[in-house]
Amino acid sequence: MPTKSVAKEHSIFFDLKHMDALRDLVNSGAFSAGSNIKSEASGNIRMDVILSADKKFAAVQLFQFIPYTYQPITSVQYFTNEQASAVIAFRQKVKCSKSISPKLFNFVFRQIKTGSLKFYIQFAAAK
DSSP, X not given: OTTOOOEEEEEEEEOGGGXXXXXXXXXXXXXXXXXXXXXXXSOSEEEEEXXXXXXXXXXXXXXXXXXXXXXXXXXXXXXXXXXXXXXXXXXHHHOOSOOOOHHHHHHHHHHHHHTOHHHHHHHHHHO
């Protein structure tokens, strides 16, 4: 880590309708806490962010879900000092208030491991 500070990784999800605006943000580095973009509990766009605890370094990359995996749509962009602080402010503003409960996560994880998830998806879609 360039700042010798501890770093944490975060993933933020967005609706596909925000792809162009998010790509512009990442490529230009013009992150703004005044943005009207809101995150989702899940979505077709994923922003991976690595932030240093001292708020002086951030790395950001944007991905799009293309069945059956997230593919990069930007290169990794690195930000320091004021730009890193802007990334942190943006993340805090767009952060989704919804989160998956541990109980639901464990249920879904078990279904994936046993191969039963396909049945549940088909069942829910039929309703």
